[in-house]
Amino acid sequence: MAEARDENTRSYLPAGMPAPVPAGDGVDREFWEGARRHELMIQRCKDCGTFQMTPEWICHNCHSLEVGWHRSSGRGRIYSFERVWHPAHPALKGACPYLVVVVALPDSGNVRLVGNLLGDPMQEVRFDAPVEAVFEDHEGYTLIQWRAL
Amino acid sequence: MSSDFTVRDKVAIAGIGETKYYKRGGAPVAEFRLALEAIKLAAADAGIPIKQLDGIASYSNDRNDSVRVATALGLPELRFSNMFWGGGGGGGSGAIGNAAAAIVAGYANYVVVYRALAQGQFGRFGQTPALKGISGPPAYTWPYGMSTPAQWIALRTRRFMHDHNVTEDALAAIAMACYHHAQTNPRAIMYGRPLSRKDYDESRWIVEPFHLYDCCMENDGAAAVIVTSAERARDLKQKPARLMAAAQGSDFRQGAASENGPDYATSNFKTLAPRLYAMAGIEPKDVDVAQVYENFTGAVMASIVEHGFCHPDEARDFFKFENLIAPSGKLPINTSGGNLAECYMHGLELIIEAVRQVRGTSTAQVKDAEISMVVSGPMVAPVSDLILHA
Ligand SMILES: [Zn+2]
Numbered sequence: 001m002a003e004a005r006d007e008n009t010r011s012y013l014p015a016g017m018p019a020p021v022p023a024g025d026g027v028d029r030e031f032w033e034g035a036r037r038h039e040l041m042i043q044r045c046k047d048c049g050t051f052q053m054t055p056e057w058i059c060h061n062c063h064s065l066e067v068g069w070h071r072s073s074g075r076g077r078i079y080s081f082e083r084v085w086h087p088a089h090p091a092l093k094g095a096c097p098y099l100v101v102v103v104a105l106p107d108s109g110n111v112r113l114v115g116n117l118l119g120d121p122m123q124e125v126r127f128d129a130p131v132e133a134v135f136e137d138h139e140g141y142t143l144i145q146w147r148a149l
Numbered sequence: 150m151s152s153d154f155t156v157r158d159k160v161a162i163a164g165i166g167e168t169k170y171y172k173r174g175g176a177p178v179a180e181f182r183l184a185l186e187a188i189k190l191a192a193a194d195a196g197i198p199i200k201q202l203d204g205i206a207s208y209s210n211d212r213n214d215s216v217r218v219a220t221a222l223g224l225p226e227l228r229f230s231n232m233f234w235g236g237g238g239g240g241g242s243g244a245i246g247n248a249a250a251a252i253v254a255g256y257a258n259y260v261v262v263y264r265a266l267a268q269g270q271f272g273r274f275g276q277t278p279a280l281k282g283i284s285g286p287p288a289y290t291w292p293y294g295m296s297t298p299a300q301w302i303a304l305r306t307r308r309f310m311h312d313h314n315v316t317e318d319a320l321a322a323i324a325m326a327c328y329h330h331a332q333t334n335p336r337a338i339m340y341g342r343p344l345s346r347k348d349y350d351e352s353r354w355i356v357e358p359f360h361l362y363d364c365c366m367e368n369d370g371a372a373a374v375i376v377t378s379a380e381r382a383r384d385l386k387q388k389p390a391r392l393m394a395a396a397q398g399s400d401f402r403q404g405a406a407s408e409n410g411p412d413y414a415t416s417n418f419k420t421l422a423p424r425l426y427a428m429a430g431i432e433p434k435d436v437d438v439a440q441v442y443e444n445f446t447g448a449v450m451a452s453i454v455e456h457g458f459c460h461p462d463e464a465r466d467f468f469k470f471e472n473l474i475a476p477s478g479k480l481p482i483n484t485s486g487g488n489l490a491e492c493y494m495h496g497l498e499l500i501i502e503a504v505r506q507v508r509g510t511s512t513a514q515v516k517d518a519e520i521s522m523v524v525s526g527p528m529v530a531p532v533s534d535l536i537l538h539a
Binding site: 013016017018019020021022023024028032052053054060079080081082083084085086088089090091092095097098100102111112113114115116127143145 | 275276277279280281282283284285286287288289290291292293294295296297299300303304305307308311353354355356357358402405406407408409413414
């Protein structure tokens, strides 16, 4: 990854951040397994077509228990963002500032994902700017990051 | 009006108690002992024997279990034991509302609501534990370094500022009003530590748009209040602060993780505030003074807007220092210094200050204050509110 800030892990944030672990009851397994395959999978009701994040066992719109999955193009828009200066986690000491973005996915009901905006943490960030998903592989899991288009 | 189904004027806060407030880690005694001290002080303030307490309510998963408290105090009969769900300060007013409901329903006669914190003896709110893995809602945010309340409230505040063309001036005005009020309050941690605009601007970023002074403190201490029927309260030691209204709840899908609340830049009071005013039978303009939970200044701003004190697009003009201070600003807020400058007691100290405004004993008393509001826990879910009057 060209934008990686950490030489050793080739990731945006340093090693030592908590890894995402699929929920024990299986509700979001497809989301995390999709990321592993470099596919952005968003839950979508098979009956009424409503998208929802984060995954749940029931559709919040029609209450169908038949909730399936939709593969998003991974193209999104920046809905909000922040530059973090204070390290709240021990692994982040020395890694601040960094950029966190909330990305809305227009092809998936505008559900939102949180990730990092790759590249210079001091770059100018604009609301509604187009971004695309970048799959950042780690040992045993994959994070979904964002690159400005 | 279905007057049978309301707590309006049927219940009052009859006693208040606070331990000394300490910086985080500064409490010289155990957290549980702090809780007991605050309860003793509140009962003494009300003028009732401790053994008359027959109900307990708290919030935010207080570690000081109700049965341990009842046992330690030798309460002869615990008739109500209640915990308001959710973390943070969202349940402060909700715990009072639950106590009030119990009294109106006849479950209990004297309910104590308490909150005790000794973050030095347990984990800190502003720090994320060094876990190897995380599942559930945090799995979508913690691996990206988005794990603390400051970080999620900053994201929502940024969007609110963008949507309504608000600048950092509004945030600074809120922080400075809280610090201003702490300067006349000897209990306040920040007593003797005034905050100038220059101090604010030069303070370090925590997470943009929040400087250090936009963020609540972390403290040790305990607070308690005694809730009883308005009728009983009349015969007790203090001037009763009667409950005019209480409401609690959450808007549509505000619990959706990974920042998926459909209405995003909200304090989560849009459906709750109208219910609150309807029960009280008043409008925003009737409120004389408000204690608005400050986890972060941005959430205070959104709460005040959503309680109808100004239109969102007028926030730039409304959030001026002079509008927010006692004795005669348009809406004096956080008149003890609040979570930013008095003590972070998860907002129970704000409820106590609201009682003082009704009693006329605040160190930043609002002139002729009659209607005193508390907003608990903006930008979390669930949240709660109350309104007191004489
Ligand atoms: Zn459906």
